[in-house]
Amino acid sequence: MARAKRKIVIVNDKMQKNYRYELTAPMGRKFAPGFKPQLTPRQMLRLGVFGGKYMTDCRDEFPKEWFKNAKLSPEKHDKKLNYFGVDASQPLSEWRRKGWIYPDDPRGWFQWYCRYYMGRRIEEEDRRQIKRWKMIRRHIAQIKLNCKKGDLNCRKRQRQALLHWAYDSRKI
Numbered sequence: 387m388a389r390a391k392r393k394i395v396i397v398n399d400k401m402q403k404n405y406r407y408e409l410t411a412p413m414g415r416k417f418a419p420g421f422k423p424q425l426t427p428r429q430m431l432r433l434g435v436f437g438g439k440y441m442t443d444c445r446d447e448f449p450k451e452w453f454k455n456a457k458l459s460p461e462k463h464d465k466k467l468n469y470f471g472v473d474a475s476q477p478l479s480e481w482r483r484k485g486w487i488y489p490d491d492p493r494g495w496f497q498w499y500c501r502y503y504m505g506r507r508i509e510e511e512d513r514r515q516i517k518r519w520k521m522i523r524r525h526i527a528q529i530k531l532n533c534k535k536g537d538l539n540c541r542k543r544q545r546q547a548l549l550h551w552a553y554d555s556r557k558i
Contacts, residue, residue, distance in 0.1 A: 395504070399444040401492045409505035417502075421516045423552030427500045431456035435550050436475055437463030440496060448500060470538070474546035488514070495519070499552060522551040529558050 397405040414426065425433070431441065431452055438459030445453055457467040465473040481487050481494050488511050491498040498515045525544045533540030538556060545555040 393505075395447060395506075397444070397447050399447070401444075405490070407490070407501065407506045410507050411505040413505055414503055418512060418516055421519065423499070423519070424554040424557075425549070425552045427496075427503050428452040428456075430496075430549065430552060431458070433457070433549060434467045434469040435546075436468075436496065437465050437473065438467035439463040440493065441500075444493075448504065468546050469549055470542040470546040472542045472546050474543045474550060486518075496550065519551055522548065522553065526553065526555070526558060529555055533558070 393409045395407050395409065397403075397407075417423075427448070428451060432455050434457040438457050439462065441448070441453075441456070442458050442460040459467055463473075463475070465471060468474065478487075478494070487494055488498065490508065490511070491501065495515060495518065498511065499519075502512060502515070525548050529541050529544055529548075535558065538545065548555045
């Protein structure tokens with residue numbers, strides 16, 4: 387039986403030049419055990435994340451349909467584009483200071499997630515990022531403890547932060 391040809395992605399955007407990675411898993415499938423994001427990258431972009439600024443110069447890397455009806459702001463971060471209309475992000479400089487940035491993904495977790503979703507696998511980094519993703523769950527407990535079910539105006543900043551990590555707090 388012939389092996390399927392693996393795809394190589396070449397990235398040339400504002401933050402990476404000639405970065406290459408291989409897609410070794412089917413898109414949106416074969417995730418690590420315990421890693422079950424509630425939202426796809428496309429859904430996140432359509433709902434509104436990261437003030438619309440995050441993915442404006444790297445569209446060529448990802449499927450065109452991810453950007454159909456995406457809330458994007460090429461000029462500047464605009465919190466009004468976030469689903470909950472609040473700012474729930476720290477600047478990239480802070481992410482770097484805290485050591486959260488992996489060199490292959492200079493934009494952080496969401497870039498890692500998009501590439502993981504596409505089918506890239508980097509065993510050690512995948513474990514690290516999935517561990518970080520699991521740690522964000524603590525915000526779900528805070529919303530459940532402090533908000534009435536379905537009250538999307540309660541703890542909007544925490545809800546937006548969860549959205550940035552592919553958790554859908556609209557269902558809490």
